[in-house]
Amino acid sequence: MVIDSSPAYPAGPRTTPTRLAERARYDRAAVHAILDADYVCHLGFVADGAPVVLPTMYARVGERLYMHGSTGSRPLHAARECLRVCVTVTLTDGVVLARSAFHHSLNYRSVVAHGIAHRVVAEEERRMALDALVNAPFPGRADDCRPPTPKELAKTAVIRLDLTDVSAKVRTGGVVDEPEDMDLPYWAGVVPTARGYSPPVPDEQGSGPTAVPDYVRQAL
């Protein structure tokens, strides 16, 4: 197997935008940074000729994305052989209020990855992927919970998508308006969106520890 370790993904027919090409990014560092900033993707596949888009959790490990679910779920069942997918991750960064309706926009960072997803069968890779999925929101959690039993593992399907046909799209910065609109009597600016967490709500049952773990507190 040839490992492509060039700093950028190749631009292919699926990843070359038809417009606003200046927003496209192919460098691995930019793509990885976006993927690592979230843990919910939108998984697209085709069922009976029609598109289906479902939200699901993911984790990136090197040049691979992992997703998981019940062995009974539709896409994971279909991916027993292989499943053509499009995985999209989007972070909203701000609403751009221009003086003109036409130039209203959104600051965002998104990654779109195309390819064939495969079910992971090797037990070691499955366990590693499931750890990565538990760690995705709060790195460190996988070592601080009960690992899956063989029965639980048997109920869980893991699919993998190799990052080869992938690109990012980024809109950043301020308001762009027509020169003749600059003095119109409308407020213009960017309203940044904020993502974060509220204080954790401990489960009151059981006799386990009540102090919120450090790896959660650090992410708040």
Next chain:
Amino acid sequence: MVIDSSPAYPAGPRTTPTRLAERARYDRAAVHAILDADYVCHLGFVADGAPVVLPTMYARVGERLYMHGSTGSRPLHAARECLRVCVTVTLTDGVVLARSAFHHSLNYRSVVAHGIAHRVVAEEERRMALDALVNAPFPGRADDCRPPTPKELAKTAVIRLDLTDVSAKVRTGGVVDEPEDMDLPYWAGVVPTARGYSPPVPDEQGSGPTAVPDYVRQAL
């Protein structure tokens, strides 16, 4: 045309979950509330036999979803006739940290709408939809900016998806763990996610008003 005004969407083959059926919602009020809480959806369609999922803004008006973009963009160009789509909106509400890796979960609300999207050609409906899209993040904004010129309107495509084949899925509440795991020495609880805005950043150019409008301040 028969207007279906029953309080629930019908459960069809595409909207009946294969598992976790207790999380499915079909009542219009629940679906509308989720759709009205966000303005970025993931639009799925099929291009050359493969799924494509792109983030885009949307607005709900009654039983219709509107999306827009450049007439040159791929899905909007394809939708000149009609385009089979799946539109998915997902709100993440919290990360559920169970004592067992297997029972880790996510609190979320999502809506999945299937159907055929059509390009809107009637000028009145196009303008109404574009106003709704500008208003989606900050209701009131469409009346406080320069309306589109005929030239700008000509560059903008609007597509519509009627809400007929649609359902919501909701996971809410606390940790679910196996009875025998309740006293394991691992912290368990829910970490709620928080969505909001940071202070607006006014555009320094031009001579327009500098005070942040009320309809923006109210949403912060």
